[in-house]
Amino acid sequence: MDKVLEVKDLEVSFFTHAGEVKAVRGVNFEVRKGETLAIVGESGSGKSVTTQSIMKLIPMPPGKFVGGSILFEGQDLVHKSDREMESIRGKEIGMIFQDPMTSLNPTMKVGRQIVEGLMKHEKISQSDAKKRAIELLDKVGIPMPDKRANQYPHEFSGGMRQRAMIAIALATKPKLLIADEPTTALDVTIQAQILELMNELQEEFGTSIIFITHDLGVVANVADRVAVMYAGQIIETGTVDEIFYNPKHPYTWGLLSSMPDLTNEEEELTAIPGSPPDLVNPPKGDAFALRSAYAMKIDFEYEPPMFQVSDTHFAKTWLLHRDAPKVEPPPIVQKRIQYFREKKQGKGEPNGSR
Amino acid sequence: MSKQHINIDDIPIESLELVDVRADDAEKITRPSLSFWKDVWMRFRKNKLALSGVVLLILLLFMAIFGPMMTPYNYYENNLEAVNEAPSAEHWFGTDNLGRDLFTRVWEGARISLFIGFSAAVIDLFIGVIWGGIAGFRGGRLDEIMMRAADILWAVPYLLLVILLMVVLEPGLTTMIIAMTITGWINMARIVRGQVLQLKNQEFVLASQTLGAKTNRIMNKHLIPNTMGPILITMTLTIPNAIFTEAFLSYLGLGVPAPLASWGTMASEGLPAMRYFPWRLFFPATFISLTIFAFNVIGDGLRDALDPKLRK
Amino acid sequence: MAADREKIVQVKNLSKHFNTGRGNVVKAVDSVSFDIYKGETFGLVGESGSGKSTTGRTIIRLYEASGGEVIFNGENVHGKKNTKEMLKFNRKMQMIFQDPYASLNPRMTVADIIAEGIDIHKLAKNKSERMEKVYELLVTVGLNREHANRYPHEFSGGQRQRIGIARALAVDPEFIIADEPISALDVSIQAQVVNLMRKLQKEKGLTYLFIAHDLSMVKYISDRIGVMYNGRLVELAESDELYRNPMHPYTQSLLTAIPRPDPDYERDRKRTHYDPKKSNPHDEEVEFREVTPGHWVAFTEEQYNRFVQRKDQ
Structure with a gap:
């Protein structure tokens, strides 16, 4: 067994005077030995709460584990006492933060x-x-x-x-290192150095890393696998190539096409309209539907399940239903998919996207 | 959460049609609108102790206004036939060595003590906000001069200052209030200055400057409203402090002149007779304590309610 | 093509020094010169401490310049001015700030925040006209009327950043300094704000000075880009030219340090390292000169000669 960490159906809420904020709403993922899993998401998507739950750094109250389990080497951390966590934190699981001065x-x-x-x-x-x-x-x-x-x-x-x-x-x-936006506060040239260092050290120590970031460029640099979070849920997960060159979820499409690519000359940025939902009253069905150009009637009724795309690639969108209409992703994404196909057929040049 | 599951094969094909989403809907804010002070009140309300402080204070104020009217006596008339009487149906809190009804005098005293407390706080507020606001906002040399001046005044021993003041001025309510505020405003000025120094480089102040706002506008619209929290906390803690200082000065014989009564003068008169007529000390001392307690818990409650760290 | 265009802002040898006490002086901006043409977006990039934000704030006179001048529409911004002239200037030049949390007064309603300029410049005759303007501005930036009282x-x-944009637009400016307007925002939201800024530029003929540390977004939005390092401008060129043909070693290191959302590119990215001591070991005098038309670089004499030789070959 090479799973270092397995998170199952994790639900974490914060009880504030405005009501129950459902910060993490049923998250599943695993981290294998020696790999880097990048969790991408916007602020409020639940990515930091998820990892802080693993370290049990969530202040309780107002925070509370509502359900699910966190298996670290087979032991459930949710039910560990503070004393037991102390010997795991810092020894078995290390953590680095955005602002080193706070730690x-x-x-x-x-x-x-x-x-x-x-x-x-x-x-x-x-x-x-x-x-x-x-x-x-x-x-x-x-x-x-x-x-x-x-x-x-x-x-x-x-x-x-x-x-x-x-x-x-x-x-x-440590067997697992959690890096919470470790380069966000740094200048790009310093960021590049730190990323290089982390990649080198991982090779040497064989540590598994969970890397949290909102920067897709950084993800492309560090990740083996990627989990995209939105409104407290993982909406797409796959290998780094699958997420960047063959994305399936409209939110991932949105993220990729809202970023200027230095190589694109005159592409119009496709912004995702609106703002992320308020997690006191998460919308019914697909939480992203309200902002999606690909919303279907069913999105407002039922939450989509995780559809399997490949052995490693899953996405939570009704678009993958066999009867769903075939839609065209935004142009930037189409270019990426085209590149992916060529690459798979062995025709792709290493710099084909340029 | 209400997770509704549906069998993938049961999905009617028409529900898989694309629909148009109005982008506007994603901009909707579902939470009810809350102003800052409403939010503070919601948090303050949850603090039972602070709330009981408010109730206590309202009761005290009510009695200060109506208490003296509840008895047939007044606070100054002597009655040598009823000297040092213990509390009874006739005299609820007993009488003092001149036969004056203590119940009447306690609430009369409440008026004076609370008046001193509130006016000290208001005057402190007025001078402190202007002084600290200008020093903090202008900064540089002027700030240096203004704050050093305050430091010098602060450095003079307080008692010396008050005694000197009493020599120059007639003892009385006005003198007492001047004595309270002569150094009291410095604390407020320092707090306001510190806040203003922090706030004046905030981007919303810069934005106002680039729009062409003058100093007055920046002060009144931006700096002071955002300093209101600390100002309020300081004020709630100034009032009990003034009441206590008044009692202390009265004990030194520097209080309001007879036959006026404040809680401080009553307590100091009651002290020598503590062994035989304890009620003469007990009642004024109790109400001083209760008032100070009420203000302190309110101040603490406000501080917790205003704490931005809990704000989300 | 640049020569015949109208210059809206001319920055000439602008310096801003901060006295940090005990005789220490920090040269945050050190003799910087550039022009901004009417209707264009001029990007200013640099890392923290490069002086890019200080440059912006000195141009709009939030700071007094220590030296040099800023000419806006033919008038010196930093000259002596009476209240009326200052107010006129405040209307023409506006600013959008970085931190969407710190740039809005938490005690004011959105309506009062947006209407601040309207109030100061008395642009509305009565309350209802004032509110009409606020509603109009809210719609312009993609929010709705119901938001006014929140x-x-x-x-x-x-949304906050868009409120900040509405506040700046309320006085009908010609020139807007955007000081890192998107760096505190999430990726999906950045595009919203950038698209809004571009839309407004087209509709209202605005000129932008866009300050940022994120070169990819700057390249996308800007017509020309200036790169700052240590209080000085080291390179200035049209965006595509700067990206395709960076000449200053610092610009080169900056361009190769940016991670791109492209795993295959990232796998074999080669980073060049910039060390001012290596590229200019004897601390020689550098001069900011136009090496090819419209492309300015801060080169030492030696670096320039080498460049000319290479070009001739």
Whole structure:
């Protein structure tokens, strides 16, 4: 069995004075050993709540697990006590955040923070831990690691802080690393460096990664598989090629065609109209139907099931029903699908989309 | 959630027709409209303790207005035949050493104590908001001068300042209020300045500037409304503070002159007779405590209700 | 073709220095010059700390310039002005802000926010005319009348940004500075705002200065792009030219760092690294010059000579 994590029918709600906010509404996914699963979605789509639930970092109340299970190496985390979670968090599952300043202790030297993490979870002597800390800082590309280990987080630049954060997260060789928008706050050139680093480290450590982001460019860079979230549900999931070159859900189409591609000359951007639904009263049926140009009558009655497209590719839209009308995706998406077909037939050039 | 499942094979073919969706529908806001203060009130209402503070305060205010009218006595007339009487059907709270009805005097005193408290708060508010607002908004050299001036005044020992003031001015209600506010506004000014400093670089203020708004407009429409929360909290905490200071000054003999009664003067008069006629201290002291308690829980409740971190 | 077009804004050697105390001066903007033609979108890109936002804010006079000048419609923006002249200027030049949460006063209704310009410039005779204008603006930006009496916190990020656009449009400006108007928005919403801005440009003949760090969106919306680094303009060219033929090493590194929504491209993306110490090791004087028509680059003498040689070959 090579599944590291399996999330089943997860439902998480927040109880506020405006009512029950159904932030996660029945999410299923799995993470296999050594792969990167990217979860894409807009703010409020439930992607961060989902991963914070895995770490059990949701404040309760107002948050509450309404249903489902989170199986990490076969054990259900939903029913773990805080004490039990402490030994999993930071040891078995590491996490890096968008803003490293919120998770680094500002009053403690960076090296010390790695040492503390190591000594908490492993039987290791102080001096060995220190050696390991410096090795790790070196590994994440921090120059002069022995000097840097004795500095405080505020003496690091944004990119360096994120590197230090990665060093801390990887110190105990976790089986799963959750990265919540780790590059969103960084400049593009720094972002590129951090992404390269993460790809390298994953190869070396064999860690599974859940990478949360709203940036499709970043997804294309890091992901093996992709799950697209909308209104608290996963609406399409597949390998990175399937999602980018053969998307099936109108929301995924919308995302891909609302982004300018540097290579396109005069394509008009197709914006998705409206705003995501209020999750206090999620719409009946398909939550995306109200904003979709491909909505059908049934979308307003029944929630679509996950239709299977291939062994790895699933999408939650009635368009995949065998009797559904055949619709034309937006032009940018058609170009992608065309590229996908050629690629599958072995005719595709590696830079055919250019 | 209401998940309705349908067998895929049961779907009537006509329900798979495409329909036109009005983009407008996706812009609809389903939640009822809530202004900021309505939202604050909704949260405040849930705080039982703060709500009981409000009820207590309303009762106290009611009694301050109508209490003195409930008895046939007044607060100043001596009655040497009924000196130091214990609470009875005749005199609900007993009488003092000059035979004055304590029930009447307590509510008469409530008027004065609450009046001092509220006027101190209002004057603090007025001076503090203007001073802190200008210092924070103008910034630079002017801010430096204005805040240093406030610091210097703050540095003078308070008691010394009050005693000096009493020497120069006649003791009385006005003097008492001046004594309360002479340094009281500084706290408000500091809070307002801090808020304004933070707010003036917010993009909505910049937007107003690029539209050509003058200082007055920016102050009144943007800065002060967004500082109202902290101002209100400071005010609710200023009032009990003033009432307490008044009692303290009265005890030093710097209170309102006889036969006027404030809770402070009554308590200080009652103190020497505590052993034999405890009611003379008990009633004013109890109401001072209750009032301070009421304001403090209201202030705490407001702070929780205004906390933006809980806001979503 | 550029020479005969009307210049709406001329930025000449504009500098903005901030005094950070103890004699430290940060040169946020350091002698930047460019022109913006009427009806075009001029993109200004750069990473954090490059001075792009400060440039925008100095142009609209939220900051006083430390040096240089900004000529708007033939008049110096930073010269001495009386209230009336200043008000006139405020109507012609407007701004859209980055943070859809911080740019709307949470205590005001949407109607009052949008009508702020109308109130300041007294553009409505009475209450009903004022509300008519507000409704019209709401519809222009794709919202409906019912939204007028609601408060900002009830709206999503994209809706708020459109309210901010309506506020700027209320005074009928000719030139709008958009300071990172989409970087705080979700991808699907970004396109909404960009499409709206383009629509408004066509309908009202607006000129934009579009400031952003996301080069892909800037390239899409802009006619010409200036690239800023460390308070200076390092390259300026038409969008396609800049994208196809970046000459400054910093622009090259920026272009190769952007991840694209294309897994096959990402698999063999080659990034070039920019190190100012390597490309200009002796810290020589750089000059911003037009190396090919309409394409300006900040080159040192040596870099320029090398460029000329390569071109001649």
